[in-house]
Amino acid sequence: xxxxxxxxxxxxxxxxxxxxxxxxxxxxxxxxxxxxxxxxxxxxxxxxxxxxxxxxxxxxxxxxxxxxxxxxxxxxxxxxxxxxxxxxxxxxxxxxxxxxxxxxxxxxxxxxxxxxxxxxxxxxxxxxxxxxxxxxxxxxxxxxxxxxxxxxxxxxxxxxxxxxxxxxxxxxxxxxxxxxxxxxxxxxxxxxxxxxxxxxxxxxxxxxxxxxxxxxxxxxxxxxxxxxxxxxxxxxxxxxxxxxxxxxxxxxxxxxxxxxxxxxxxxxxxxxxxxxxxxxxxxxxxxxxxxxxxxxxxxxxxxxxxxxxxxxxxxxxxxxxxxxxxxxxxxxxxxxxxxxxxxxxxxxxxxxxxxxxxxxxxxxxxxxxxxxxxxxxxxxxxxxxxxxxxxxx
Amino acid sequence: xxxxxxxxxxxxxxxxxxxxxxxxxxxxxxxxxxxxxxxxxxxxxxxxxxxxxxxxxxxxxxxxxxxxxxxxxxxxxxxxxxxxxxxxxxxxxxxxxxxxxxxxxxxxxxxxxxxxxxxxxxxxxxxxxxxxxxxxxxxxxxxxxxxxxxxxxxxxxxxxxxxxxxxxxxxxxxxxxxxxxxxxxxxxxxxxxxxxxxxxxxxxxxxxxxxxxxxxxxxxxxxxxxxxxxxxxxxxxxxxxxxxxxxxxxxxxxxxxxxxxxxxxxxxxxxxxxxxxxxxxxxxxxxxxxxxxxxxxxxxxxxxxxxxxxxxxxxxxxxxxxxxxxxxxxxxxxxxxxxxxxxxxxxxxxxxxxxxxxxxxxxxxxxxxxxxxxxxxxxxxxxxxxxxxxxxx
Numbered sequence: 053x054x055x056x057x058x059x060x061x062x063x064x065x066x067x068x069x070x071x072x073x074x075x076x077x078x079x080x081x082x083x084x085x086x087x088x089x090x091x092x093x094x095x096x097x098x099x100x101x102x103x104x105x106x107x108x109x110x111x112x113x114x115x116x117x118x119x120x121x122x123x124x125x126x127x128x129x130x131x132x133x134x135x136x137x138x139x140x141x142x143x144x145x146x147x148x149x150x151x152x153x154x155x156x157x158x159x160x161x162x163x164x165x166x167x168x169x170x171x172x173x174x175x176x177x178x179x180x181x182x183x184x185x186x187x188x189x190x191x192x193x194x195x196x197x198x199x200x201x202x203x204x205x206x207x208x209x210x211x212x213x214x215x216x217x218x219x220x221x222x223x224x225x226x227x228x229x230x231x232x233x234x235x236x237x238x239x240x241x242x243x244x245x246x247x248x249x250x251x252x253x254x255x256x257x258x259x260x261x262x263x264x265x266x267x268x269x270x271x272x273x274x275x276x277x278x279x280x281x282x283x284x285x286x287x288x289x290x291x292x293x294x295x296x297x298x299x300x301x302x303x304x305x306x307x308x309x310x311x312x313x314x315x316x317x318x319x320x321x322x323x324x325x326x327x328x329x330x331x332x333x334x335x336x337x338x339x340x341x342x343x344x345x346x347x348x349x350x351x352x353x354x355x356x357x358x359x360x361x362x363x364x365x366x367x368x369x370x371x372x373x374x375x376x377x378x379x380x381x382x383x384x385x386x387x388x389x390x391x392x393x394x395x396x397x398x399x400x401x402x403x404x405x406x407x408x409x410x411x412x413x414x415x416x417x418x419x420x421x422x423x424x425x426x427x428x429x430x431x432x433x434x435x436x437x438x439x440x441x442x443x444x445x
Numbered sequence: 446x447x448x449x450x451x452x453x454x455x456x457x458x459x460x461x462x463x464x465x466x467x468x469x470x471x472x473x474x475x476x477x478x479x480x481x482x483x484x485x486x487x488x489x490x491x492x493x494x495x496x497x498x499x500x501x502x503x504x505x506x507x508x509x510x511x512x513x514x515x516x517x518x519x520x521x522x523x524x525x526x527x528x529x530x531x532x533x534x535x536x537x538x539x540x541x542x543x544x545x546x547x548x549x550x551x552x553x554x555x556x557x558x559x560x561x562x563x564x565x566x567x568x569x570x571x572x573x574x575x576x577x578x579x580x581x582x583x584x585x586x587x588x589x590x591x592x593x594x595x596x597x598x599x600x601x602x603x604x605x606x607x608x609x610x611x612x613x614x615x616x617x618x619x620x621x622x623x624x625x626x627x628x629x630x631x632x633x634x635x636x637x638x639x640x641x642x643x644x645x646x647x648x649x650x651x652x653x654x655x656x657x658x659x660x661x662x663x664x665x666x667x668x669x670x671x672x673x674x675x676x677x678x679x680x681x682x683x684x685x686x687x688x689x690x691x692x693x694x695x696x697x698x699x700x701x702x703x704x705x706x707x708x709x710x711x712x713x714x715x716x717x718x719x720x721x722x723x724x725x726x727x728x729x730x731x732x733x734x735x736x737x738x739x740x741x742x743x744x745x746x747x748x749x750x751x752x753x754x755x756x757x758x759x760x761x762x763x764x765x766x767x768x769x770x771x772x773x774x775x776x777x778x779x780x781x782x783x784x785x786x787x788x789x790x791x792x793x794x795x796x797x798x799x800x801x802x803x804x805x806x807x808x809x810x811x812x813x814x815x816x817x818x819x820x821x822x823x824x825x826x827x828x829x830x831x832x833x834x835x836x837x838x
Binding site for chain 2: 059061103106114184185197198202206207210217219222225226231232234236238249250256262264269270271273283284290299301370371373375376385398399402405409410
């Protein structure tokens with residue numbers, strides 16, 4: 053049985069910076085691709101200057117968590133010789149990825165049409181705020197902008213409360229993930245056709261794509277869905293509750309689970325209470341239900357309740373903070389928090405969530421590259437050392 | 446140039462139900478795969494019974510939005526003859542996908558080890574709540590449970606406010622997306638090795654993987670990140686503001702954009718105000734800044750401000766509701782809201798966010814299949830009509 057990672061031998065020339073693009077290429081690196089990060093001499097990816105910093109202020113934790121296992125080369129894409137080098141590299145790679153504002157690569161003379169001439173098999177992947185077409189194409193986007201523009205923000209938070217941004221950068225990350233799927237599909241197709249293609253994913257489109265049943269609900273109800281705090285739109289009880297010392301969640305998805313929950317809180321009398329018999333009853337009388345449950349649940353701590361309710365087979369969870377993850381056996385068993393090589397436990401990042409037979413589980417990941425760390429090595433390996441001198445720039 | 450979709454010729458036997466799995470296989474269908482949905486006779490995917498309904502109450506909008514372009518066959522996997530049919534189909538497909546609780550396929554006698562014997566090239570993709578390994582493997586999960594367990598909920602909402610669930614089901618959808626990438630990577634590798642493999646993605650792992658810099662920030666600060674409402678942790682002003690008639694967002698990511706914002710609101714005097722000169726100044730004096738900005742921004746409506754601020758080149762957006770998306774030229778230009786064939790404008794769903802040269806842009810998508818609509822057709826096509834009679838079950 054093959055033990056190589058799935059993308060072994062796939063080379064990615066990676067022009068991406070900050071978050072959406074680097075997240076995409078990190079996924080490819082996790083799957084075994086050789087990701088060669090092209091960075092501006094001396095400055096590099098903007099994210100290298102984003103705090104917080106570790107290693108005595110030398111390394112950006114933000115950058116470290118997004119660039120594990122990539123190589124870094126310095127190229128000045130406003131310099132004729134380096135552009136030449138870039139074009140030579142294009143001949144030797146399978147994928148080129150960028151997340152500039154649309155039109156930037158064309159201004160550099162490195163648009164898809166040009167690169168395709170140089171290497172017809174190239175897969176060109178662009179991640180941008182609004183996409184490579186349409187009236188807003190050239191606008192800049194940030195995660196918060198697309199969360200607001202897409203409707204995601206309109207259904208997150210509490211009714212009549214102030215707007216809430218999703219605390220993780222789903223605007224960027226989801227776009228990076230869709231780009232990765234596009235690249236992988238294009239790589240697959242190329243094995244059949246021998247041809248490359250362009251992949252174009254926008255942050256806004258990505259957010260619309262994850263709205264899913266919110267759009268369907270609007271189509272039927274004719275009313276825009278509203279935020280629901282931390283509860284399910286139609287299942288009850290399925291929400292956050294307050295215990296003696298904080299909040300936790302219970303998801304009693306059907307009548308059987310509701311009965312088990314009643315047993316767990318020692319209120320079997322509620323099972324036959326006509327106000328709460330079916331999910332429809334419970335949803336109709338949610339205020340009364342929450343009063344009864346709230347009173348019971350305030351009697352014990354989160355840890356006590358989660359243990360009891362879990363033992364009764366009802367889905368429940370504490371609302372874990374990031375520090376709680378470091379003491380979570382399932383997360384440890386799945387290697388979802390791993391140290392970066394060279395820094396070990398000083399810098400821990402998220403593990404690879406795509407477990408595959410041919411991707412060995414590892415307790416650590418390679419660290420992110422230093423700026424230009426692999427310039428010579430890559431030039432030597434891909435261009436037989438035949439590189440216009442960067443020092444002359 | 447090839448005009449076939451990237452996954453043309455790839456056949457997926459799809460056992461998935463509800464959300465995470467069907468989202469994954471819908472991505473594959475969007476990319477051209479032939480997705481054959483295996484459903485329980487008479488009942489089908491649970492999501493077929495999830496409201497709201499359209500077509501005079503006949504069709505679930507929830508189901509319709511997740512199963513576009515798939516085919517449906519009915520098989521009773523507790524019936525010996527149908528199991529035999531399933532195994533015959535396994536010989537003819539590239540991918541089998543399921544999102545049962547771990548162990549379910551083994552109980553049916555259809556675990557990966559068994560299916561691999563039948564078809565060594567099979568790619569077996571499993572999406573589950575907690576994954577196919579670890580102490581919590583067999584536990585049931587819902588979206589809300591993994592949002593809480595992973596830490597995502599702990600950093601969404603307002604400090605000291607009640608917990609907020611991300612309003613879209615990122616727990617499910619992100620897991621479906623990672624599974625799709627795993628399948629695509631495995632398909633690619635199979636073209637080289639001729640071997641299949643197992644892909645195992647969990648909802649919890651997926652949420653941890655999108656925490657990204659929250660983990661890195663915790664590593665450096667030693668303090669668990671807190672929710673920040675709708676503001677950026679370190680850039681100011683970069684948050685939601687209240688206009689005369691509602692909220693909107695402004696993302697002034699650097700000093701230049703700050704100066705432009707001051708011009709937009711006709712308060713150039715603020716540019717040289719020593720309290721607000723640099724991003725560090727603005728972040729230190731955020732309360733004073735928000736008071737000044739709040740006073741100015743309350744003078745006009747959201748629409749007025751967004752137009753003015755946008756014209757000054759500062760990223761800004763209304764907080765769009767789902768209904769606003771239907772009147773959003775960029776979303777229209779990108780075909781991100783498309784009607785389902787047969788229903789046309791009665792049922793609109795999210796478009797395909799992965800734009801690729803070989804995936805033609807379409808203003809509509811195929812509708813979801815009726816239960817068992819393609820049983821005969823698929824049996825005929827894949828097994829030459831040689832099917833044990835389902836009617837006898």
